[in-house]
Amino acid sequence: MTSIDDLPIRDDLRGTSPYGAPQLDVAVRLNTNENSYPVPDDVVDAIGKAVQAELHDLNRYPDRDAIALRAELASYLGHGLTTANVWAANGSNEVQQQLLQAFGGPGRSALGFGPSYSMHPLLAQGTGTRWIGALRDPDFGLDPGRAVAEIEKHDPDLVFVCSPNNPTGTALDPAVIDAVLASARGMVIVDEAYTEFARPGTPSALTLLPGHPRLVVSRTMSKAFGFAGGRLGYLAADPAVVDAVQLVRLPYHLSAITQAAARAAVVHRDSLLTTVEAIKEQRDRIVATLRARGVRVADSDANFVLFRAGDDQRAAWQAFLDRGVLIRDVGLTGWLRVTAGTESETSAFLSAAEEILS
Ligand code: PMP
Secondary structure (H helix, E strand, O other): OOOHHHOOOOHHHOOOOOOOOOOOOOOEEOOOOOOOOOOOHHHHHHHHHHHHOOHHHOOOOOOOOOHHHHHHHHHHHOOOOOHHHEEEEOOHHHHHHHHHHHHOOOOOEEEEEEOOOOHHHHHHHHOOOEEEEEEOOOOOOOOHHHHHHHHHHHOOOEEEEEOOOOOOOOOOOHHHHHHHHHHOOOEEEEEOOOHHHOOOOOOOHHHHOOOOOOEEEEEEOOOOOOOHHHOOEEEEEOHHHHHHHOOOOOOOOOOHHHHHHHHHHHHOHHHHOOHHHHHHHHHHHHHHHHHHOOOOEOOOOOOEEEEEOOOOHHHHHHHHHHOOEEOEOOOOOOEEEEEOOOHHHHHHHHHHHHHHOO
C-alpha cells in the first residue's frame, strides 16, 4: 500500500498529522465547542428561503466579494465598522490561513502564546511560515511585559493572541493587546472566536481598531451563532488588510449557498444568539460545581471549561467516554476541556465527573 512517505510530499509535512478531534457517535458530544442547540425553526425557514432563491442562478459564479454578507456582518459588529472593514471566508480557519498567506510565508515567522488554539501553528506550517511557540503565564493569562519581551526577542511577522483563549477560556484585557501592538512590527491577529460568551467587563479588541492598521480581529459564526456546519468566519480590520487578503483568496471562495445562508443567519441573529445566555449559565454551573468538589478549574469567558483531571488525563478522558460523554484531551498534561452544552448534557457530564474526579 502506498503511504504518504512514498509520495514526493514537502519535507516539512513528513511525519506530521492532520488536525482532528474524534467525531464519535456518542450521546453527549462536548468536545469541539460547538453550540449544542439546533438552529431554531424561524431561522431554518429564513435560511431555506434564502438558499432556494439562489438555486436557479447556480449556473453563475457567486459575488466574489460577498458584499451583502459583509455589510450584514459589519452591522452586527457595530463600532462604526463598514463593509470595507470586514472580510469573510469558510470559517475563521480560512480567514487566518489567508492572513498567513498574505503576511507570512517562507522566510517569515508567526508567534503565539501556548497553550492556545492548535490550528494556529498548523496554519502557519501549511503556509510555510515558521512558528514560534511562546508561553502564557502559569495561570493562563498573559503578562504584557512578558508578551512584549517575547515579541522583541523574536521580531515575528505575525502575532496570534487568542481571547477568550482556547483551550483555557481566559479572556485578556485589551491593555495586553495594546502593549502587543505597540511592540510588534508585524500584524497582530486577535482570535475572538468565543467573544460572545465573555463575562461583562471584557471589551473586544474591536475597540482598538481605530488607528491600528496592523490589528486584525478574527471572528466566527461557528460558536455563539450555532452555525459551525455553515462554515463562516470573518475578520474586522483596516480596509487595507481586506485589500491584502484579496491578493491570496481563491476567486469565488464563498459559494452562493454559503453567502445566502450566512446572511440569513446574521439577519436573524437575535433569534440565534438567544442560546448564549443559557450556555453561559451551564458554563458557570460547571465551574461552580467542579470547584465545590475541590477540582481545579480555569476561569472561563468562553463556552467551555478547562479542568484538572488527575495526573493521567488520557485515562480520565476514556472514563468519560465510557460513560457516554465525549470531551476533549487537548494534550495538556493533567487537564481536560469540556464544552458547555444544554442543561441535560451538562448534567450528564457532571454526573460522570462526580464518579471520575475524586
Ligand atoms: N479560533 C478558535 C480559537 C477556535 O477554537 C476555533 C474552532 N475550534 C476556530 C478559530 C475556528 O473556527 P471556524 O473555522 O469554525 O470559524
